[in-house]
Amino acid sequence: MSFENDLSTAQAEVQQALDTALAPFGDDPVAEAMRYATRGGKRLRAFLALEAAALFDVPRARALRAAAAIECVHAYSLIHDDLPCMDDDDLRRGQPTVHRRWDEATAVLAGDALQTLAFELLADPETHPDPAVRADLVLTLARDAGAQGMVRGQALDIAAETAAAPLTLDQVSELQRLKTGRLLEWPCRAGALLGGADPGPLVDYxxxxxxxxxxxxxxxxxxxxxxxxxKALRKDAAAGKATFVSLLGAEAARARAMSLVRDAEMSILIYTPKGANLGSVARYVVTRDR
Structure with missing residues (x-):
C-alpha cells in the first residue's frame, strides 16, 4: 500500500504545484486550456522526478518544481498529439481533447505556453541555487523533448504511417525509445542532477x-x-501500424515487458531500500489497466 499512498500523495502535491505555477496567467482561454490539460493523469513522470530526487535527499520543494516541469512538457505533447494534424483524437483522460473543448488555435497556443512554462520553472533560482545545475536541467530537458528526443520520435511515428513497409522491431524500439522513453528518462536524470549525483543507473532504469x-x-x-x-483504442491496428504486439504477438510482448521490468529493477539495486517505489513503478506500468 505504501506505493499507492505515496503516488496519491505525489499526485496531489504536483497538482498544487501546477496550480500555483498557472495562477498568475488569469482566465483567458489559453490559460484555462493550460489548466484543463494539466489536470488528472497518472503523474508517473512527476513521481519519477520526486522519487529520484528523494534518493539524494533533495528538498521536496525543489523536486516538485522539476516534477511540475515534466508534467507541463508531457501535457503540451498530449495536446499537440491529439490535434487533427497528428492523431486526431477526441478524448483524453475521458474528457474532450483541448482542441475539441476549445479550438485548434487555442490548443496549439496552450501547448506552446506549457512547454515554455516548463523551462521557466527550471530556470528559476527556486529550483536550485546553483545556476549550473539549473542550466543542466534546462539543457537535458530541451534535448530529451526536442528534435533529438520526443519530437523526433513523433516524426518517425508519423512517417511510419505512409512508409512502404511496416517498421521492424528494432525500428519500433528506437521510435518508442525517443517518443515515450525520453520523457521518462528525464525526470530520473533530473532527480540525480538536483542531488549532485551520477544519473547513469537511473537513466538505465x-x-x-x-x-x-x-x-x-x-x-x-x-x-x-x-x-x-x-481514449479511443485499437487505432494502431486500424491504421496498420507496426507495434510490439503486432510484431511479437501478445504473449511474447508481455514476456518482453516483464523482462524489461526485471532489467529496470536490477539497475536500481544500488539504491535499496530507498528505491523501493521506483521498483514498484516498473511493476505498475505493466499491470495497469489504463
Whole structure:
C-alpha cells in the first residue's frame, strides 16, 4: 500500500504545484486550456522526478518544481498529439481533447505556453541555487523533448504511417525509445542532477522502464477497455501500424515487458531500500489497466 499512498500523495502535491505555477496567467482561454490539460493523469513522470530526487535527499520543494516541469512538457505533447494534424483524437483522460473543448488555435497556443512554462520553472533560482545545475536541467530537458528526443520520435511515428513497409522491431524500439522513453528518462536524470549525483543507473532504469511502458500501452490498445483508458483504442491496428504486439504477438510482448521490468529493477539495486517505489513503478506500468 505504501506505493499507492505515496503516488496519491505525489499526485496531489504536483497538482498544487501546477496550480500555483498557472495562477498568475488569469482566465483567458489559453490559460484555462493550460489548466484543463494539466489536470488528472497518472503523474508517473512527476513521481519519477520526486522519487529520484528523494534518493539524494533533495528538498521536496525543489523536486516538485522539476516534477511540475515534466508534467507541463508531457501535457503540451498530449495536446499537440491529439490535434487533427497528428492523431486526431477526441478524448483524453475521458474528457474532450483541448482542441475539441476549445479550438485548434487555442490548443496549439496552450501547448506552446506549457512547454515554455516548463523551462521557466527550471530556470528559476527556486529550483536550485546553483545556476549550473539549473542550466543542466534546462539543457537535458530541451534535448530529451526536442528534435533529438520526443519530437523526433513523433516524426518517425508519423512517417511510419505512409512508409512502404511496416517498421521492424528494432525500428519500433528506437521510435518508442525517443517518443515515450525520453520523457521518462528525464525526470530520473533530473532527480540525480538536483542531488549532485551520477544519473547513469537511473537513466538505465528509465530506458528499460520506457520500453516496458510502451509495450503495456500496445497491449492495452489491443486488449484494453476504452472507458477505463479514457481514449479511443485499437487505432494502431486500424491504421496498420507496426507495434510490439503486432510484431511479437501478445504473449511474447508481455514476456518482453516483464523482462524489461526485471532489467529496470536490477539497475536500481544500488539504491535499496530507498528505491523501493521506483521498483514498484516498473511493476505498475505493466499491470495497469489504463
Amino acid at each position: 528509465a530506458g528499460a522502464l520506457g520500453l516496458a511502458f510502451q509495450i503495456a500501452d500496445d497491449l492495452l490498445d489491443v486488449e484494453g477497455d476504452a472507458e477505463k483508458a479514457g
